[in-house]
Each structure stands twice: as structure tokens, then as C-alpha cells.
Amino acid sequence: MTKQEAMDIVSQFPNSDPDAAFSTGVRLLKADFPELLLPIAQKLSKNFANDPRMHQLLGLAARACGDSDIALSAFRDACRISPSNALMAHSYARAALEAGNPAISLFERASQLAPQDGTVLQGLASALFHEGRSSEAIALLERITDANPLWSEGQRDLAHLRGQMGLPPLHRLAQKSTELRQSRELTRLFITLSLEARDLELASATVAEAAANFGEEDWLVILSGHIQSELGWIAEADANFSKRNLATNIEDASLYARHLIRASRPREAASLLEPLVGMDRDHMLWPYLSLAWRLLNDERWQWLEGDPRLIGTYNIAKKFGDMNGLAKRLRELHVSKAEPLDQSVRGGTQTDGNLLLRTEPVFRRLRRALMAAVDEHVRQLPAFQANHPTLLKNREPRRISGSWSVRLSQTGHHVDHVHSQGWLSSAFYVALPPKSTTADQHDGWLTLGECRELAPSLAPYKLVEPKVGQLVLFPSTMWHGTRPFPSGERMSVAFDVARPRQSKAG
Template sequence: MLENGGPKGPPFSFQAPVLRTIGNEVNRAEANRKAAQLLEIDSHSAFSDGVQLVQSDFAETLLPVARELTYRFPSDAKFHQLLGLAARSSQESGLALDAFRSATAFAPDDPLIAHSLARTSLEAGVPAVSLFRRAARLAPNDGNVTLGLAAALLHEGAPAESIELLDQVTAERPEWIEAHRDAARLRGQMGLDPFQTIEKALQARPELGELWSLRISIALEISDLSKANEAVHSAQRVLGHDRKIDVLAAHILSESGSSEAADKMFLKLGPLISIQEASLRARQLIREQRPEDAANLIEPIIAKDREHALLPYLTLAWRMSGNPNWRWVEDRQNVVKTFDLRDDIADFPELVDTVRDLHFAKREPLDQSVKGGTQTDGNLLLRLEPPLVRLKELLREKVRSYADRLPPFEEGHPTLIARRQPIRFAGSWSVRLKNAGFHSDHVHNMGWISSAFYLTLPEELSEDRAGEHSGWLALGESRDLVPDLPPLQMIKPKIGRLVLFPSSMWHGTRPFVSGERMTVAFDIARPNQG
């Protein structure tokens, strides 16, 4: 259990995430100065400097100035475009949509504005297929527009057309890895063969190592270790020794329980050359019950881990070996909080129906922790359905309250950071579990704060028969890697309950026997510390 004790000093330090523009670094003071000057300089420089502020992650600083520029230059498309960019980055979907519509009216043939309008419409949950088709006519070679069109077709109830489009473009461009990845994940969610486009492409371009890596990765995403191993051997026959393939081969051996063979292969690789390689090696060492070796691997390089991929393994290693440093990371006051919001949402039944209607997939997503359920597509809280707009504002309010009540800044701590604004949703989604569904234990290394908000629950969860904790949220537990390590905290679900916790903390759920458990979940992005 969490006891709020242990070491108070930092056992390591992370590099602060500071976003950079091309050739420039814009810090907070410089951003405030630039924004104040936009109304005083020529229009071309004002637009250019405004775009730089968005690229440097200061969209909220720019937003009121960008709005004023549209008042001063109401017929200038570029300032409506700038307002759209600032609003979209600030996650104000309605304002962004209006701004890009205005920009389109004044510059109907601008391909970037056309794509921005289509993309923002897709994110907002309004019809976007015709907008993407128009953007494609203006920029026929823009692959991002093509992938956006495939996503829009899916969202507007035409998954077969979306799949057909992805089949076509991957056949034309077999080296297009991102399109193959989208095709595989869409096919998997619709209950189809996720490997189809990849295997066809490998017949045409067997020398492409990235295609083989993707085929292996997709097999791992569906937890088919046998298929992943077959893909490794096929790749090695064609490519010979390829480091990426060899790293995946070692990982698959470890996940399959071939500890000695995995250890030999990792050692044969020599010095690890990336954070990803180090995270797979650390995972293998922890699975083999070698926490000291895992800690010795991670500790010297943890400061370089800007994506926080290693920290969850390090805290596991410390807990397994009895090293109290884990308490400095996870056993802190107020890092896990619950809020009961049912009475704050007058339209709760409408909210439940709105979210349930967005679950069009037939199976769980390939690359997520969901087992026995479905997950919505896209960033749920950017949509403009009124119940979701109101929910977003309520959740933002509670996250601000949570962030304000965290312990004060501590140098190097992954959660107790200095700057805790703005509150942006790095991702948001709904999961609908049915009949023994659950989340496998996982982390969200790209987030700062993670969550669970309960919309529906099976009746059986109202009681905890025999202490089984059916459907409960388990924090600080990784049963796959360390089955004997107990959770730090178990949280009982309740309709209308919001749970907030650090994204770096392991979490998963216990299965339940029958019924429906539907949640909204989100990650809060780590604010720029510059």
C-alpha cells in the first residue's frame, strides 16, 4: 500500500521536455514578448511569428492575440488560419473549426487550409469525407490527406471503403509503412486479417526491413508470439542479420519464456544503442527476476529517457529488490485521487448513450491493453457533441484541481513538475468491456496524468464477493512480469467516479464475470517546461 514515506531526495533526474522550433528555442518569456508584439508588426511577420509560437507549444499564449488579428484583418485568410492553428493546438475544437471555415472562404484553393479544415472536422466528430476529398484534389500527393480520408470514411460508417482505400494505396506504394500500420489496425478492429497488406507488400519488396519489423510488431500487438517468431525467422532468411529484427527476436524469446536463449541473444547484440532497446532488455531482466541487473542497466541512462519508457521498469526493479527509491517516485501524497462526479453531470444518461454509439469496432484494438472489449477511435474529448463538450470542461476542472494539490515541484521528479499548465488531452477514448473483459497491466509513458472515469458498471461490481475485486482498478502492479508483486492500491469502480494517477504508474483491471463496464479515459500531456 501507499504510505507516503521513504526517500525524499531524487535518485535520478530527467531532462525537462522543452519543445524547439527549427533553428530557434522559444522560452516562456520570449513567447510572451513575441505574442505582445504581433499587433505592432507587419502582417507577414505577425503570421510567421505566430506560427512559430504554435510550433513552440505556446498556442494558449497566442490565442487571444490571434483572435484580435482576425478582427483587424477580417478578410485575410492567413490570420483566420493562424487562429485555427492556435485553437486546434489549444484543443478548442469549435473555435478552430469556425476559424478554418473562415480561412477556406477567403482562400478556397489553399491546400494546407483545406487539409486543416478536414482534419479539424474529423477530430471534432463532424462530417469530413467530402472535405478530405477536396483536400486530396488540391494536394494529390499528400499522404497525410489520404490517411485522413481513410479515417473519415471509417468514422462516417464506411469501414469497407476505408479498407479498400488503404488496400489500394499500399499496393501502389508497398514501402508506405504508416499506411500499412493503419490498415493492419483497422482490419484487426473489424475482425479481419491484419497482415494482408503487409504480406502482399513483402511479396513485392522483400528487401524492406521496415516491413518485416512491422509484420513482427503487429503479431506482438495481437499477442501471437508464434506468428511473431515465424515472421522473425522469415525476415532473417531474407535479410540476414538485421539489428532491429534481432532485437525483436530476443524480445520474443523472452516473452515466450525462453530465458536463457533471450539472454544470450541480448548479450550477442553488444552495447544497447537506444532507449527502446534498453526498455526491452530491462523488461527481460525483470521477467527473469533479476531486478538488480535491470536497475544497473537503467540508472545510468534514465536522464536521457525523454519519453519515460524506462521509469516504469526501474520502479518495478526497485520494489522487487527492496530499494526504497521507488517511494520517491510513487509513494507521494495526493498522486492518486478520486472524484465522484455523478451529481455534477445533469445529462449523464445522454452522455452514456453518446459514448456507446461511438463504439463501432467489432474487436479490441491491436495496440492497446483492452482484452474482451472495444475502444473508440480518435481523441474523444475533441468531439463537439454537447455532452462530450461539457464533460471535457468538467474533467479539465478536476485535473487542474488535482495538479494544484500535488506536492510542490521537485527537481527530476516525473510527476511533480514545475509548470502544470496548460491542461491538454494527449489522448482520450472510451473502452467498453463485456463478459470477463479487462485491461492488461500497462503504463502510458507519453502522458503526465492518466485516468479512468466510469460510465456503466456490471451489477456484480456493487459487491466484492470473497475479496476478488472483480472489475477493480489495480495500481502499481504488473502481473505478467512480476506476478508475486502486490498492487500498491486497489480502487473500487463507481458510476460517475473519476480516478487520476501518474501516467508512469503501472495499472490494469481485474476481470468481471458478465455485464458491461464502459469508461472514458484520457492522458494529460506533460506541459512544456521551457
Template sequence: MNAHAHWLLEHADPSDAAAVAKAIQAALKSGLAAQAVPIGEAGTARHPHDPRLWHLLGLAYRGAEDLQQAIEGLDRAAVLAPADPAIAHAAARSRLEAGLPAIDAFEHAHALAPDDGGIRQGLAAALFAEGRLDDAIRMLEAQLGAEPGWMEGHATLARLRWMRGERDSFVASYETALVRDPGNLALWRALVETLMHAELYEPALAAVGRARAGMGDHPMLDALETVSLAEKGETDAADGAFARLGPIEHVTMATRYMRHLLRAGRPVEAAAFAEPWIARDPGHLLVPYLSAAWRLTGDRRWAWLEGDPRFVGVYDIGDRLPSLDALAVRLRGLHLALHHPLEQSLRGGTQTDGPLFSRIEPEIRALRDIIVETVERHVAQLPSPRPGHPLLIARRAPIGFAGSWSVRLTGEGFHINHVHPAGWISSAFYVALPDGLGGDEHAGWLTLGEATELGLELPPIRLIEPKPGRLVLFPSTMWHGTRPFPAGERLTVAFDVARPPQ
């Protein structure tokens, strides 16, 4: 698909609007947004009244995280096609991601497509971004009352309620919908998975039991029960449940089984299970667990996977920024939630919503530019490609991001050890730090290679001291976390570099 998209981009004639549109669409599907911009600019220059080309050019700019240009292109498309809901939605979404007021734009898109759930979710995000979390929750509640089968709406509402601090009622909309439709497997699955994301495994198991009472047995319920038992640490019960499931055919469940085997203290068995899966795991989901198993069993292949010191880079870049203090002020203004988000690794703090590096504020743009340059420098010093290695891939450009955000931790805050399966290279950039970090316990330091989340006694491969203006880069498949610190504020930016299309 990538080769075909490259061919289309190279051979599209700007005078042929259909060919330009086809090339941009193929590029966007292949993760080649930045490469699509030149042909989009050439096409709109030749066809300035074609709303489709302006729409696609705007999407290409947006994919390349050039939101100012994306907004201009999409606004031009909207002028040419004012009744097109897809254009209106893209324009609203770009304003939101750029950090601009977007409520009116989403309301306009909603008026054009009142049944579009994605637009409603965007409106909720826009309300939240402007400090109207309660209004976002009320809007979602009202819509779910009329449309209880709207799965994405339930997920968004649960996430917002969790960030508002509702620990006892964040899944209330699922429960209300299930009273009306107790045989809805999709609702039961979403409820249980949401409870699992919150690490509420006892309520998740209770929900599985209620689901069976409401709709009978189902293999999906068996799988959810098995994972909940394993994550809860009930080794014998989980062993039996995995055995009853039969052969594992999907890498997601294979990952869950690896977690169970490691947590149960059986690394030899874990490694033997995982190694045949390597060729069937293009997303490298099993790599962090296989690395832990190899380290625990003394298998030197872990060093091939993670041991090269060039895999981790420490770069002090604060003096290249206009002002760390101004950046800190900007970031603090984006931390709108009251509590840490659902599904994330931080504890005792908050995380920003939406792609941080898409925002157009000058402090964010300056940081992004310097980070791109530093990542390019880091990638240039990596060893040559190795077949099957998750970091040492063949094609290493262009540099793009699978996600970017800011984390603000306060006293006793920390990150549990975790990995980033969506990324290629992950990071920590330190903006502001409390006094008194370090000591015998390395308070507030970044740890690489620990997997304490699974109860494993693995020493860190490396401990890194945080300093304002310091950027740390490391493989996304490497376990990482932070040590708690006693008091103060720890303000960081983090991102995942996207794996370039191969």
C-alpha cells in the first residue's frame, strides 16, 4: 500500500483533479500526510474552486500537524461547500486540535449532521477544552438517554466522569443502558473493559456474572473473566480459565497470557510461549514481556533487544527554547482535569487532552520544532537495521508523532511502569521540577527496564535524573516509569514518535 501511495504521489498530474484526490487519499491511508502536501498545493493552485481538493489538502496539513495551514485549507473548502458535513467536521476538529475555540464550529457541523456521533464527541471535547466539563457531561448524558446503544458516547462519558473524580458512578451510563437492554453483548463487553481499564477487577468480574445472568454464556464473557482473574493475580483460577479458552489465536490475548505467566513467576514458560509468536506480532505487543522473560532467565537475547546504550538518548535542550518558564505557564493552563485520565499510567496528577504538538501557540510550536530536530539526531546515531528488531527498522523518516501530551504530577505522584505499544520511540521532556529530587530512593527519577507493575524483581536497566530542559528518548517497547517524589510539581511533556511506514 505504501509503495502504491508513493507511486500515485509521484505520478499525479496537478491538472487532473481526480488523480490528485486519489493520490492524497492513498497517502493519508498510508500515513504519508506530509508527503501529500506538495501535490495538494499544486492541485488546489490548478483547481482553486474544487472543495474536495481543499478538503484533502487540509487533511494532509492536519496529518502533518500543521494546523494553521489545515484550518486555512478547510475554511476555503467550507466556503466552496458550506453544506458539506465532512468538511465542517474536519474544520471544527482542526480548530480544537490547534487549541482554538471550537464549540461554535462543532455546533455548526452538528446542525449539518445531527446523527454523526463523531461530531458529538468532538463537541464534548471542545466543551471540555474551554473549561465546560459539566456541560460536556450533560450533553452526552442527554444524547445517551435518547440513543443508549451509542458505544463511543458511553466511552467518552465514562472518561470525562472519571477525570471529574467520579469513582463510583463513572460507568453509570452503561448500567442505565443495560437495564433497558440486558442482552446487549457489546454493552456488557464495553462495561467490563472500562472497569478493567480502571483496574477495578472485582467489579469487572461481578459484571461478567451479571452479564451471564442477563444473556447466558458467551465466549467473549469467558475471555473477559479470564483476563480479569489474571490481572487480579488469582493464579490458579486464571490458569484454569485460560485452559478452558483453548488455543490462543489472537496476539492481544497472547499478550494477556504473557502477563499472567510472568506475574505467576513462570518466565521460562513465558519465553517458550512468546517466541513462536514473534512473526505474528507486527505491532510488537509481546516484545516488552519477552524482554522481561529473557532477563529473568538470563537469556542474553535481551541485550540484543534492549541493551545497546545508543538506544537511550539524553539531550539537554532547554537553552534552545525561548523560555522554559513561558512554556510551563502555557502547559499549566491546559491541565483542566481534576484527576488522572482513565487507562493512563500516571498517578497523583493530570494529563492534557488532545495532541499537544498540534497546537499553534508559539511556545508549543517552538518546542515541537526543536524536538523534531533532536529526534532526528537521535535516530541518526542508532545502529544499522536489524531484521525483526522493533527499534532498528529500515525506514526511519519522516519523523511524526503517534501522540503528544503534558503530564503534571504533584506530591507523591508517579508513573507506574508501562510501555507504549502505539509508538516507536517514547520520551520524557522535563519543564519544571520540585526541589529535593534524588536521594537514595532516586525520588522523581525516570526508570528504564523495571516491570514492577507485574511484580517482577528486575533492576532498572538505567536510572535517569530529571533536569529542566532535559529530553530523554528510549524505545517505546521498553518498560519505563517514575519514582514517587514527596512534594511539589513535576511538569513534563511526553510523546510517542510514530513508526515510519516501512
């Protein structure tokens, strides 16, 4: 559905027929036009105040737009009218969790209505964790995965939660040897979690055992090559990657490109990626193509990332206000004991959930200030460039797809990484350690355009000194990380702006 088609539907919306209105609203939601639906859904919820579907529709539209206040109120009304509807109960619980409200009892109610719904149980575990009951969250997931070892989503959540609380993340799953030998999905999850935990030897051993169980299947060959490359075994990785055609699968091609760049063969990486990048809807390949072009001194790198307007710094401390109050509240939300498995944080913790969906006044003010800076940044971006991952034709709506806080302590840092599925990424500095007179002048700084693991010869093309109250915005496909710092606390908020829908021409 194009935007014009969606607007045509809006202009002829069946406002007087609740059945038709609900089905038409669901069509708009599935086509990802919640902003067009939201004002209509608000009117429907008033005109058909006793129809729970209208409140559910309003809640879904508001949630998709990132408005937690409206979503929470709408789902609450839907549950009041239809207290036995499991979907509505789950929606209400999820909205409460995202808004930062107590949600344990709401998930327990949803679980009573839908006892076999794994997503409800995952939500209950998350609510327990958010409300300071992490041991109960872990125990809940352990009980369920013991009873149903093949529940991969629960196994993943359990490993992540154990890791965040400083427990061996893979301990429970490693005990399921029978299931691992029989289930490809569970085996693949175990390998992925081993990589996230940076246990390359365990990942390698698991791949070898899986090959003995399942045979030399494509996914195992590719994973074997990837792990060997990460271990620095270049010849062995070459042998595995050469067994498969890597020019048809985007994810496989990204792993091979990563290997080729590490192996100092950027020309091969560029030749692999250039025909595929236009088909890469998740933008996994652009970061590797950027490294390859820079290593080759290819002028196309300037087209991709060289324009200085792609990176912006904005001081929003005055517009936001109480930075100390924000820092205090963020510290209270850092309940983990260790960094998350699947993120770039080293030597620190990261908050769980979408931080800027919280409804507390401090986060509402922060969201407004941050998004005002995003609007300013987007206005000054260069004009539309066909096929460019950042210089899009359509630059609205601007939604936050994820947001979190990171708290680093001495020697803490971010490894170089990308957020390729986003459009714009960010760093907003809330608290910083005092400057050390003996430290390197760039300790703790944000690096842009550097990937020390794969291309150590490339220096960052921009270093940004962190300052309290400063927001840095940059393309999500751009490599970024932070340098370690010797002591103290470094706390930031980060978020991604979702890539807006594009027409075929954009």
C-alpha cells in the first residue's frame, strides 16, 4: 500500500460502521500507517465507547506511533469493557511495561487468560526483572524451559537474563544435550549465544558436533567459516566459505564480506557486495562496503559517508533542563550487574526496554528535546540521493525504534559496531568522569568510521569529545564505538530513528 492509497482509504473511512471501521483500521496498521489512523481511532473510541475493538485499535495505533500515554489508556479501557479477552489483556500489560508502570499483575492476568502463550510469559519475566525481582524472573524461565526445552525464545531470554545478572549465561541450555543433538533450531541458538558471549571455542566445538549430528548443511558450513575467521584461522575459513555460493543470501554474504575485510582482501569484498547491496533491505552490507571502499581509496566512499552534514552535534542541556535529575533516575534503572550479551557494551550495563517510551515527566521532556534536535538535523541533511542508505527521499514519519541508557565504569567502552536496520543513530551524554591529566586525550571519546577489529589500518574519520548535554547524530550504517577511559562513570542515552517507508523510487 502506497501513502496515496492509504490517504484515499482515510478520506473514505467508514466511520459510521464499527465492523468496517475496525477492519479498515487494521489494514492501515498492517500497512504501517499508524499516524494516519491515530486521529481517526481517537474519534472512533469516543463514538463507539462501549466497543472494546475501537479502544484496542486506538491503543495499537498509539503504540506504533510511540505514544505510551494514549496506548496505555486505550488498552485499559478495552480491558475494562472486555475483561476476558486475552489479546487485550496482553496488550495492556505490554503497554504498561513499556511505559515504565507496574506490570507484573497485568501479565499474570494475561497468562491466566492465555496460559500457553509464550510471549506473555516472556513479558512476565521482563516485568519481574524491571521491578527488581530478577531471581524470580530467572526461576520462571528456568521452570518453563525445563518443562519445554525446545522453546527457543524462552531459552534465549533466559540466557540473556542470566548473563545480565552476572550468571553463566549458557549453563542451563548446555545441560540440554539430548535436545541440542536433535534440534537444529536449538543448536543454532546455542551457537549464536556462544558467539554473543564471546566464547568462540565453545561455538566452534558446537558447530563440529552439530555437523556430526546433522551432516554438512549449508548453515553449519557458513557458521563454521565465520567462527574460524573470528578466531583468526583465515585458511580454514576460506575453505568453508568456498564451499557455498555466497552471492544469493544477504546474511551469508555479510559474514563472508566481514571475513574478506579481516583477511585484507577488500577488493574481493567490494566485488561480492556491490551487486547485492541494492537488494539488502536490512542494510547489513553497507557497513562492510564502506570499509572495503575506504581500504581501496575508492571515491565512492565520499558519496556514502564523506559529507560532513551526515554527522551532527547538538547541545540540548538548556532545552532539556535538569541533567542531574536525569542522571539520578537513570542510575536507578541500571539494575543489571553485567553488560548484555548481544550488545556492544564492555565494562558496563545497559537498560532494558525502550527507554523513551516511559511516561515519567523526565523522559517525556527528554524525548521532546531529542526529537527536536533530530528534526533540526534532518532539515540540514543533503538532498535525496538515489540508492543512498541515509539520504532518503521520504524522511517522515520520524519514529524512535529503540532507546536505552549505557553506564560505563573504568576501562568501559563500546566495541566498534553499527545499527544497520535503523536510519539515524545517536549518543547523548548525561554524566562523564572528570578529565584525567595523565590519560590519553581521546580516552572516552566517540569514534566514527573506525572498525579496529576488521580494519585496524583505518583511522576514524571523526572523533567526538563527549560533553554533558551534547547529542551526536550519525547514520545508523556508520561504524562507531568509544575509546576506554581510566576511571569514573560515563553515562549516556542512545536511540535509533527508524528508517521511514520509501516509495519504489526512494
